[in-house]
Amino acid sequence: STTNNIAQARKLVEQLRIEAGIERIKVSKASSELMNYCEQHARNDPLLVGVPASENPFKDKKPCTIL
Amino acid sequence: MCDQTFLAIVFGPCDKCSKEKPLRPVYIKSEQLSYCSLCVEMTSTLPSHYHPPSKFKKNKLTLLYGAPQVGLSNHQLFAVHQVAERVEALGQFVMKTRRTLKGHGNKVLCMDWCKDKRRIVSSSQDGKVIVWDSFTTNKEHAVTMPCTWVMACAYAPSGCAIACGGLDNKCSVYPLTFEKNENMAAKKKSVAMHTNYLSACSFTNSDMQILTASGDGTCALWDVESGQLLQSFHGHGADVLCLDLAPSETGNTFVSGGCDKKAMVWDMRSGQCIQSFETHDSDINSVRYYPSGDAFASGSDDATCRLYDLRADREVAIYSKESIIFGASSVDFSLSGRLLFAGYNDYTINVWDVLKGSRVSILFGHENRVSTLRVSPDGTAFCSGSWDHTLRVSA
Numbered sequence: 373s374t375t376n377n378i379a380q381a382r383k384l385v386e387q388l389r390i391e392a393g394i395e396r397i398k399v400s401k402a403s404s405e406l407m408n409y410c411e412q413h414a415r416n417d418p419l420l421v422g423v424p425a426s427e428n429p430f431k432d433k434k435p436c437t438i439l
Numbered sequence: 440m441c442d443q444t445f446l447a448i449v450f451g452p453c454d455k456c457s458k459e460k461p462l463r464p465v466y467i468k469s470e471q472l473s474y475c476s477l478c479v480e481m482t483s484t485l486p487s488h489y490h491p492p493s494k495f496k497k498n499k500l501t502l503l504y505g506a507p508q509v510g511l512s513n514h515q516l517f518a519v520h521q522v523a524e525r526v527e528a529l530g531q532f533v534m535k536t537r538r539t540l541k542g543h544g545n546k547v548l549c550m551d552w553c554k555d556k557r558r559i560v561s562s563s564q565d566g567k568v569i570v571w572d573s574f575t576t577n578k579e580h581a582v583t584m585p586c587t588w589v590m591a592c593a594y595a596p597s598g599c600a601i602a603c604g605g606l607d608n609k610c611s612v613y614p615l616t617f618e619k620n621e622n623m624a625a626k627k628k629s630v631a632m633h634t635n636y637l638s639a640c641s642f643t644n645s646d647m648q649i650l651t652a653s654g655d656g657t658c659a660l661w662d663v664e665s666g667q668l669l670q671s672f673h674g675h676g677a678d679v680l681c682l683d684l685a686p687s688e689t690g691n692t693f694v695s696g697g698c699d700k701k702a703m704v705w706d707m708r709s710g711q712c713i714q715s716f717e718t719h720d721s722d723i724n725s726v727r728y729y730p731s732g733d734a735f736a737s738g739s740d741d742a743t744c745r746l747y748d749l750r751a752d753r754e755v756a757i758y759s760k761e762s763i764i765f766g767a768s769s770v771d772f773s774l775s776g777r778l779l780f781a782g783y784n785d786y787t788i789n790v791w792d793v794l795k796g797s798r799v800s801i802l803f804g805h806e807n808r809v810s811t812l813r814v815s816p817d818g819t820a821f822c823s824g825s826w827d828h829t830l831r832v833s834a
Contacts, residue, residue, distance in 0.1 A: 390711075407519075409729075409733075409776055413730070417773050428820070430538060
């Protein structure tokens with residue numbers, strides 16, 4: 373029905389206006405912040421830097437020899 | 440999901456080079472043309488300092504102001520990769536399967552880690568939900584759901600309960616105990632009720648609230664104790680397939696992705712959609728927040744993964760390759776956000792460098808589609824579940 377469609381279209385336009393009106397920052401700024409986050413946390417990332425087998429519960433430990 | 444869906448591709452003479460090739464729609468000066476993928480690439484050379492006007496949003500403005508003047512349907516104009524040029528490239532990665540969890544009788548559909556970084560809950564098509572100890576590969580708990588296709592499962596933050604659901608249209612919570620003759624099914628608590636299948640569920644910061652996504656096109660927030668609906672989220676035009684909660688403790692937003700190709704960010708308290716993103720060409724199977732909470736990644740049936748920045752309010756990176764033609768079913772970030780792990784329907788797991796946009800590693804091992812993938816809470820390993828009935832923990 374047309375009244376239904378008009379009401380739906382109105383709601384859609386309203387939602388789009390809300391979304392179009394939000395504050396945005398430039399992609400270059402957003403990207404550099406993502407980069408900074410990566411760099412700051414890189415050394416604590418086990419999958420990135422790798423942890424020695426002794427500290428990673430999933431990696432097989434080398435057999436120990438008893439002298 | 441159960442059936443394979445294929446994207447219909449139009450074949451014909453390209454409007455630019457006249458060769459018979461698969462065509463893509465392109466908008467030039469408000470006119471729709473059909474170009475082959477080569478001509479699409481060639482017309483996309485824009486100056487690198489080009490910033491679209493701040494209110495330009497491809498699909499939104501098409502509705503409000505008419506078709507965009509210049510530009511292509513899905514081409515990236517400005518990306519993280521350009522800003523990250525000075526960042527060191529990553530070295531070679533050697534990741535191997537360290538544990539294989541066998542025991543499911545049919546396709547593994549979903550899994551989640553416990554906060555203790557050790558236990559895993561997984562659910563499968565045969566209706567079984569199993570809790571594993573990933574260090575020893577022992578099964579600690581198992582329950583059979585009254586329905587098949589248990590598409591969603593989640594571990595409670597306390598580690599004392601799990602939630603799961605699927606074709607029964609419900610999300611049920613099972614407390615975990617260590618009694619000798621444990622009867623998990625008896626303690627079951629039905630929390631969520633949808634009018635179509637449950638595709639995803641997640642506890643919020645506590646055991647008290649659960650967020651669900653459903654094939655009925657809505658997401659909902661429920662109180663576990665009373666089963667009451669606290670908030671519902673309407674806006675998706677089709678099945679919602681995935682959701683992820685924002686990482687911060689005080690965070691009250693979440694992102695959802697659906698078959699309408701949209702990813703939507705919601706305010707949990709008001710039920711309002713704050714932002715939406717529609718750049719994928721097909722269903723979005725998985726969404727995951729970047730560790731800082733300022734961005735999220737999505738994996739889709741269009742064989743690409745994309746990164747969306749919430750403060751720039753747009754897509755900022757695409758992770759794709761000509762050779763990857765199968766959909767990405769599941770994505771997750773490593774702890775620092777530098778690596779993006781994505782499981783695909785071609786049985787592989789691709790590891791992407793988030794900043795540079797390149798693939799750093801490809802993992803083989805599964806003998807069927809990878810359906811679910813999560814990095815462990817402390818980032819030491821990741822677990823992937825597959826239609827080959829197994830889960831693999833790799834590090």
